[in-house]
Amino acid sequence: MTNHDKDLLGNPLSKDDKELLELYARLKALAVRTDLPPVVTANAKQAMVMLWNACNDLALIAEEPGCD
Amino acid sequence: MPATSTSYWNPKTETLPKAQLRALQLTKLQRLVERAWQTSPFHRRLYDQAKVTPEQIKTLDDIRRLPFMTREDWMANQADKPLFGDLITRPPQDAIRYHLTSGTSGRQPLRVLDSRKDWSWIADMWCYGFWGFGIRPSDTVFFAFSYGSFIGFWGAHYCCEKMGCLTLASGNMTTEQRVKQIVEMGATVVCATPTYALRMGQTAEKMGIDLKRDGKVRRVIVSGEPAGSIPAVKRMIEEMWGGKCGDTAGMTEIGTIMIFECDHQPGGPHIIEDHFIEEVLDPDTGEPVGYGERGERVVTSFGRGFIPLIRYRTKDLVCKVPHTRCTCGRTGDIYEGGILGRVDDMKLIRGTNVYPRAVEAVVREHHEVEEFQIVITRVDNVQDEITVKIELKPDQQECWPRLQAKLGKDLADAHEGLRFNLDLCKQGELPRFELKAKRLQDLRPQY
Numbered sequence: 001m002t003n004h005d006k007d008l009l010g011n012p013l014s015k016d017d018k019e020l021l022e023l024y025a026r027l028k029a030l031a032v033r034t035d036l037p038p039v040v041t042a043n044a045k046q047a048m049v050m051l052w053n054a055c056n057d058l059a060l061i062a063e064e065p066g067c068d
Numbered sequence: 069m070p071a072t073s074t075s076y077w078n079p080k081t082e083t084l085p086k087a088q089l090r091a092l093q094l095t096k097l098q099r100l101v102e103r104a105w106q107t108s109p110f111h112r113r114l115y116d117q118a119k120v121t122p123e124q125i126k127t128l129d130d131i132r133r134l135p136f137m138t139r140e141d142w143m144a145n146q147a148d149k150p151l152f153g154d155l156i157t158r159p160p161q162d163a164i165r166y167h168l169t170s171g172t173s174g175r176q177p178l179r180v181l182d183s184r185k186d187w188s189w190i191a192d193m194w195c196y197g198f199w200g201f202g203i204r205p206s207d208t209v210f211f212a213f214s215y216g217s218f219i220g221f222w223g224a225h226y227c228c229e230k231m232g233c234l235t236l237a238s239g240n241m242t243t244e245q246r247v248k249q250i251v252e253m254g255a256t257v258v259c260a261t262p263t264y265a266l267r268m269g270q271t272a273e274k275m276g277i278d279l280k281r282d283g284k285v286r287r288v289i290v291s292g293e294p295a296g297s298i299p300a301v302k303r304m305i306e307e308m309w310g311g312k313c314g315d316t317a318g319m320t321e322i323g324t325i326m327i328f329e330c331d332h333q334p335g336g337p338h339i340i341e342d343h344f345i346e347e348v349l350d351p352d353t354g355e356p357v358g359y360g361e362r363g364e365r366v367v368t369s370f371g372r373g374f375i376p377l378i379r380y381r382t383k384d385l386v387c388k389v390p391h392t393r394c395t396c397g398r399t400g401d402i403y404e405g406g407i408l409g410r411v412d413d414m415k416l417i418r419g420t421n422v423y424p425r426a427v428e429a430v431v432r433e434h435h436e437v438e439e440f441q442i443v444i445t446r447v448d449n450v451q452d453e454i455t456v457k458i459e460l461k462p463d464q465q466e467c468w469p470r471l472q473a474k475l476g477k478d479l480a481d482a483h484e485g486l487r488f489n490l491d492l493c494k495q496g497e498l499p500r501f502e503l504k505a506k507r508l509q510d511l512r513p514q515y
Binding site: 008009045046049050052053056057058059062063064065067 | 078080081084088091092095096099103184185187188189192342370371373
C-alpha cells in the first residue's frame with residue numbers, strides 16, 4: 001500500500017500520509033509473521049488495526065487488513 | 069494546531085465537499101461489493117439471483133441494482149447454517165467479539181462477530197460522535213450500561229479509552245450506586261438510554277441528590293431509543309442533569325453508530341457519510357424519497373469486514389435534510405428529529421395511525437409525568453381501545469384531574485381526534501427500564 005502516491009480522492013499524498021501508510025505496511029507485515037513470540041504478534045496486530053483506522057479514515061486505503 | 073482544538077474527529081472527510089464525498093463512497097462501495105461477492109456466499113447468492121455483478125457498479129446510482137438485504141433473510145440464513153450462517157466472510161475463529169441484537173422486537177436475536185480490526189473501527193465511529201458533541205480527553209465518562217451480550221455502549225466505551233478519557237464502567241451497579249459514583253467521581257459525561265437517564269435523575273431526587281448542584285455532568289449522551297431526539301425528553305434530561313443532551317443512533321447489525329448530533333444541535337444527527345451510505349426509500353415501493361420526506365433507512369456500511377452489510381433494510385423511519393441545515397461545517401446530511409420510529413411499529417386504532425414515539429412526544433411535554441405505558445386492547449372483539457397509563461411524580465398527585473383533561477386533549481389533537489383513555493397508576497406500579505424501554509403493550513388478538 002505504500003507504492004501509490006495519491007489518496008482515494010486523487011489528492012497527492014502528504015509527508016504525514018506517506019509516513020502513516022509506511023507504518024501501517026510495516027505493522028501489517030509484522031502482524032502476519034508466525035515466527036515471533038505472542039507478545040510481539042498480538043501487540044503488532046493491535047497497533048496495526050489502530051493505524052488501519054487512521055489510514056482508512058483519511059481515505060488513504062479501503063482494504064481489509066486480513067488478520068484477526 | 070493542537071489536536072484538541074478541532075471540532076471534528078476527522079476534519080479531512082467530515083468536511084469534504086459533497087462531490088468528493090460521493091466519489092469516495094463510490095470507491096468504497098465498489099471495493100465492498102467486490103469483497104462481498106468474493107468472500108460471502110450469502111451475498112454471492114443474492115447477486116446471482118438478481119443477475120448483478122460487481123463490475124456493474126460504475127456510479128453511485130448503480131447501488132440500486134443491488135438487491136436489498138433483510139433481517140428476515142439474515143435470521144433464516146443463521147437458522148439454516150448455525151450459528152452464524154454463510155454471510156460471514158471469514159472463519160468464526162478469526163473473530164475477537166461476539167454480540168447479539170437486543171431482542172426488543174421479540175424475535176430470535178441475530179448473532180454477530182467482529183474481527184480485531186472491525187472492533188477498532190466500531191470504536192472509531194463512536195469517536196466521530198463523541199468528539200463531535202464536544203467530548204475531550206480531559207473528560208470523565210460514565211457508562212450506565214450492563215456490559216452484556218447486547219452491543220449497546222460497548223463500542224462507545226472503547227472509543228473513550230481511545231480518546232484518552234477516564235472511562236467508568238458500571239456493569240454490576242444498582243441505579244443508586246451509579247448515581248453515587250457519578251457524583252463522587254465528578255463524571256463530566258454520562259451515557260445511557262434516554263429512559264435510563266431519566267430514571268437515574270428521578271432516583272437521584274429520591275436520594276436527596278441535586279445532580280445540577282452536586283454533580284459535574286456537562287454532557288449526557290443517549291442512544292438506543294427514538295426518544296433521544298424528542299425535544300421534551302431532552303429538556304427533561306437537561307433539567308435533571310444540568311448538562312447538554314445529545315442523541316446518537318446505531319444498530320447491532322452494523323456494530324456501531326451511523327449518526328450523531330454535533331455540538332451545534334441543528335435538530336437532528338449527522339450521518340457519518342464517509343463510512344456509510346444511507347438511502348431513504350418509500351417502504352412500500354423501494355423507491356427513493358426526496359429531502360424532507362419520510363421514508364425507511366436502508367444502510368450500506370463500509371467498515372465491518374466480518375459481515376458485509378449492503379442495502380440493509382432497517383425499518384427505521386427517518387426524514388433526511390441537507391447538511392446545510394447545520395452551520396458546523398460537516399457535509400454529512402442530517403436526519404431531522406433523529407430516528408422517528410419504526411416502519412413496523414405503527415398501530416392502527418379505529419382508522420388512525422399511532423406511533424409510540426409520537427405518543428411519547430406528547431406525554432413528555434407534561435413534566436408532572438414520571439413514567440407511562442401504552443396499552444392497546446380490543447373490546448367485544450370489535451372495538452380497539454388505546455389507553456395511556458400514567459404514573460405521576462410523587463409531588464404532583466393533585467394535578468391529575470387537570471392533567472387528565474389536558475393530556476387527553478393533546479393526544480387527541482395529535483392523532484386526528486382519536487380518543488385516548490387515561491389511567492392513573494400508583495407510584496412504582498409501571499415497569500422501569502435500563503436498556504431499551506418497552507412501553508407499548510398490544511393485547512389485541514394476533515391472527
